[in-house]
Amino acid sequence: MSAIERVACAWLPDWPIVADGSNPDGARATAVVGGGKIVACSAAARALGVRRGMRLRQATGRAPGLELSERDVEGEIRCFEPVLQHLEQHIAPRWEVIRPGLLVLPAHGPARYFGGERALADRITEAISAVGFTVRVGAADTVFAAALAARQGRLVPAGRTARFLAPYPVGVLGRPELAVLLTRMGLPTLGAFAALPGDRVTARFGTDGAAAHRIARGLEARGLSTRAPGQDLTVAHQFKPAVALLEPVAFAAKELARQLHERLAAAGAVCARIEVALELTGGKRLTRLWRHEGKLSELAVAERVRWQLAAWQETGALADDGGPAAGIVRLALRPEALSAATGRQQQLFGASGIAELEAAAARLQAMLGHDAVTRVALGGGRGPAERAIRVAFGDVPPENRLPDGPWPGQLPAPYPAWVPAQLEQARLLDAQGEPVAISARLVLSAPPARLIVKGHRPVTVRGWAGPWPVLEQWWNTVRARRLVRMQVVTEAGPAWLLVLEQGRWWAEAHYG
Amino acid sequence: MASAVPVPSRDDARNGAGFPVASELECLLPGGRLRPGSAVSVGQDLPLLLALAAPAAAEAGAWAVVGLPQLGVLAADSMGLNVGTGLWVDHPGKRWPDVVATLAEAVPVLLLGPLGPAPDRQARRLAAVLRRTGAVLLTTGAWAGAELRMAVTASHWEGVGAGHGLLRARRVQVVATGRGAAGGAPRTARLWLPGPDGRACPFENIPDAVDTPADAPDAAPSGEARHGGLHVVG
Numbered sequence: 001m002s003a004i005e006r007v008a009c010a011w012l013p014d015w016p017i018v019a020d021g022s023n024p025d026g027a028r029a030t031a032v033v034g035g036g037k038i039v040a041c042s043a044a045a046r047a048l049g050v051r052r053g054m055r056l057r058q059a060t061g062r063a064p065g066l067e068l069s070e071r072d073v074e075g076e077i078r079c080f081e082p083v084l085q086h087l088e089q090h091i092a093p094r095w096e097v098i099r100p101g102l103l104v105l106p107a108h109g110p111a112r113y114f115g116g117e118r119a120l121a122d123r124i125t126e127a128i129s130a131v132g133f134t135v136r137v138g139a140a141d142t143v144f145a146a147a148l149a150a151r152q153g154r155l156v157p158a159g160r161t162a163r164f165l166a167p168y169p170v171g172v173l174g175r176p177e178l179a180v181l182l183t184r185m186g187l188p189t190l191g192a193f194a195a196l197p198g199d200r201v202t203a204r205f206g207t208d209g210a211a212a213h214r215i216a217r218g219l220e221a222r223g224l225s226t227r228a229p230g231q232d233l234t235v236a237h238q239f240k241p242a243v244a245l246l247e248p249v250a251f252a253a254k255e256l257a258r259q260l261h262e263r264l265a266a267a268g269a270v271c272a273r274i275e276v277a278l279e280l281t282g283g284k285r286l287t288r289l290w291r292h293e294g295k296l297s298e299l300a301v302a303e304r305v306r307w308q309l310a311a312w313q314e315t316g317a318l319a320d321d322g323g324p325a326a327g328i329v330r331l332a333l334r335p336e337a338l339s340a341a342t343g344r345q346q347q348l349f350g351a352s353g354i355a356e357l358e359a360a361a362a363r364l365q366a367m368l369g370h371d372a373v374t375r376v377a378l379g380g381g382r383g384p385a386e387r388a389i390r391v392a393f394g395d396v397p398p399e400n401r402l403p404d405g406p407w408p409g410q411l412p413a414p415y416p417a418w419v420p421a422q423l424e425q426a427r428l429l430d431a432q433g434e435p436v437a438i439s440a441r442l443v444l445s446a447p448p449a450r451l452i453v454k455g456h457r458p459v460t461v462r463g464w465a466g467p468w469p470v471l472e473q474w475w476n477t478v479r480a481r482r483l484v485r486m487q488v489v490t491e492a493g494p495a496w497l498l499v500l501e502q503g504r505w506w507a508e509a510h511y512g
Numbered sequence: 513m514a515s516a517v518p519v520p521s522r523d524d525a526r527n528g529a530g531f532p533v534a535s536e537l538e539c540l541l542p543g544g545r546l547r548p549g550s551a552v553s554v555g556q557d558l559p560l561l562l563a564l565a566a567p568a569a570a571e572a573g574a575w576a577v578v579g580l581p582q583l584g585v586l587a588a589d590s591m592g593l594n595v596g597t598g599l600w601v602d603h604p605g606k607r608w609p610d611v612v613a614t615l616a617e618a619v620p621v622l623l624l625g626p627l628g629p630a631p632d633r634q635a636r637r638l639a640a641v642l643r644r645t646g647a648v649l650l651t652t653g654a655w656a657g658a659e660l661r662m663a664v665t666a667s668h669w670e671g672v673g674a675g676h677g678l679l680r681a682r683r684v685q686v687v688a689t690g691r692g693a694a695g696g697a698p699r700t701a702r703l704w705l706p707g708p709d710g711r712a713c714p715f716e717n718i719p720d721a722v723d724t725p726a727d728a729p730d731a732a733p734s735g736e737a738r739h740g741g742l743h744v745v746g
Contacts, residue, residue, distance in 0.1 A: 357574055364611055372601060373601055375600065378595060413710050417562060417587040419585075444675070463677075465672045465673070465675070487678065493667035493668055512667070
């Protein structure tokens with residue numbers, strides 16, 4: 001929590017109406033309709049009582065002369081593209097599109113460059129006015145709060161986001177069921193919801209409720225994964241020869257979107273945004289970030305890529321600087337800002353009981369700490385302990401674990417059932433009571449007779465197998481390990497796995 | 513409460529006979545199955561714990577292990593326990609009865625390490641949670657509320673001689689005593705735990721014992737079983 005993220009948000013009000021173009025100053029009562037509901041309405045329509053999200057019949061009831069038009073997302077994006085390009089040239093390159101008309105930008109760097117967030121906001125307003133649109137700019141600690149702040153044109157100071165959010169009704173969370181429930185419980189505002197203890201919220205409302213609670217507290221819904229993914233999840237398609245038409249690219253985008261979601265699912269992750277990158281024959285590269293947050297389906301991603309391609313073509317971005325006909329060489333989709341997906345558990349346990357399991361794990365994590373509840377994955381390695389990888393529940397499994405092998409010198413089955421985290425001190429003695437030594441040629445100084453493991457009773461040795469030498473990382477003077485393993489069976493029954501390293505015996509594991 | 517929503521698999525388990533166990537251990541349990549809501553103590557023997565847990569966890573889907581960080585993950589895997597579906601709470605601390613009760617709400621099979629005695633009130637509450645949810649408790653060490661106590665009374669590892677061979681399988685004798693439905697005279701089972709494939713297996717199925725010639729003539733030695741896994745040398 002040392003460095004608070006700052007997010008600036010630019011909101012171009014009523015973008016579907018603006019993009020429609022038939023009602024430039026909003027003087028007539030017009031509305032854009034999608035899926036039987038009002039998506040956006042002009043200022044005049046709003047004055048008559050039409051609201052976003054309202055059913056069509058209700059809207060026409062309030063404003064009988066309402067002019068309606070069907071939503072055209074592609075047109076909205078096409079119309080938005082010049083604005084974006086202008087912003088990228090004049091403000092900062094890393095704009096992220098939540099939807100046409102709503103943009104966010106990591107504000108820390110640009111604000112420092114322009115001399116403060118106020119100056120940054122002014123720059124953004126100027127830049128968008130220059131291309132002939134109105135904009136409101138807001139800033140806060142989270143994307144959610146920044147979008148709300150942009151509606152008021154406010155810059156919420158760092159660390160004050162929770163206070164800014166507190167008076168808002170819970171309905172703004174965009175979770176209707178939760179909102180109804182919270183209102184019935186007498187928690188009508190985000191402030192009241194945020195005041196609940198986190199573990200209780202998790203226990204009562206599940207992980208989605210916990211995410212909403214984090215938002216209400218002025219935090220991002222999902223903590224970013226602290227593990228840097230060792231594996232790049234980018235999916236790409238090369239076009240050979242380069243293509244000039246958009247149809248094959250859009251077709252490839254569909255397949256890439258499918259691959260991307262498969263990879264994310266396999267890694268147990270969701271991404272906050274995806275970067276669409278296009279390479280042209282001249283070496284020119286076009287990129288655009290889209291907000292994802294695990295909410296977009298494959299189809300939705302493919303659609304956005306297609307819209308983006310159309311928008312680039314429309315604005316002439318696809319044309320080479322010198323000549324008009326540049327071909328597309330490569331299309332890549334890159335997920336950014338990974339966090340753990342809750343869908344992975346669904347795969348493991350099936351749909352039933354998963355919410356309870358996650359709730360139980362989250363309660364324990366609230367009680368004992370995040371790392372106290374773990375899952376285990378099997379990886380490569382030689383010793384019994386190093387092959388088990390612990391991952392805190394809800395974290396993305398590391399991709400940089402040891403590979404599957406082959407591992408010469410790996411311990412074969414059966415495996416020990418008791419493997420302490422730390423090696424236990426042990427002494428292996430011969431019949432005379434002298435410690436058993438092993439020569440460089442793997443010859444025992446004497447047959448072992450007694451075994452003493454710290455914390456256990458001394459036992460008589462019945463048989464032994466080995467020694468097997470292991471020389472690990474001999475190329476690295478610091479991490480090099482040279483050791484010898486032996487299986488020792490005792491008279492009483494149990495068998496031990498012993499390790500001799502630098503002249504000392506250790507009990508590495510117990511077979512039962 | 514989320515737990516009020518019935519989970520089909522667990523309801524079936526409660527109405528039916530409980531969770532299955534390896535066939536060699538069936539004779540030790542009343543009805544040959546782990547009764548939902550019951551606690552079984554396995555003594556100190558972790559392979560026995562894993563052998564009991566594996567089929568139950570496979571049926572239940574989810575399992576958890578509390579206070580047993582030393583449990584061998586590879587052994588669990590080779591015993592047939594799906595390690596990916598397990599929740600591990602290595603150090604539950606002093607509030608471990610709360611931890612176990614919380615888990616029992618959501619996880620049908622629970623493996624417990626040596627956690628010490630629970631205070632009376634908490635032990636009763638835990639027992640009530642188990643009865644309500646039908647979760648099964650498999651514990652190492654003593655457990656006051658255990659319906660069934662198992663112990664490995666004799667064990668013998670095969671495959672290792674004086675400086676040669678490799679651990680291959682373990683012959684064990686398990687004795688179970690109990691109370692209530694599990695009561696009566698102590699019952700005994702003899703089996704391989706683990707067998708050469710890492711799982712529990714019936715006694716007569718492994719003919720070839722390396723260092724006990726008395727057992728050897730029963731059947732032809734299986735070359736694959738004998739040499740499986742000898743690639744360690746080098």
